[in-house]
Amino acid sequence: MDAPRLTVARARRLRRAMTPPELRLWSALRRRPEGRKFRRQHPLGPYVLDFYCDEARLGVEVDGLAHDLGSAPARDRMRDA
Template identity: 45%
Template sequence: MYYLPYNKNLKQFSRYLRNNSTLSEVLLWNEIKARKIKGYQFNRQKPLNNYIVDFYCKQLNLVIEVDGSSHYHGDAPIRDAQRQTILESMGLNFLRFDDMDVKKNINSVIQIIYEFIEEYEALNSPS
């Protein structure tokens, strides 16, 4: 993977977002921080290009987004899709979860992340 552009102007805002996380972001973070999932390191509220993603794992080229109710109104779905398309064009993979799924079905969310990792490892392991 090539170098991902970093917008240093987003650093302060990403810090603000980390300090003001939603409940579902905190719940998911508690499950994936400190290399808890197969030893992979995740960052939260990570600036990538001109965006800030909820969670990012460099080793897996993986972005995880948690979508609350604001992501389903107005032009937010269109903006989210455009943003995802741009980041995917840079070689990133996406997993997107609904806020309520994280709150009510965290085990299912973690299982989906594990399944992604297993598939990623199978496709990217040296033969």
């Protein structure tokens, strides 16, 4: 399977396994605040954004406890750069 398909498959898995903080934010974003449509677990290159608004070109990443463990801090720094 090529990289884009793997990223899309990963995004689908993440949509089914959203964390409690992601679920809380999604419950607000799905109401289209200020008329803006957000997508959840949106693939972008090799990454999957937790939420994305195309109109505003805005990506939102919800970092919870899992982002403090193991190699996650280094991966997050690379992603953010």
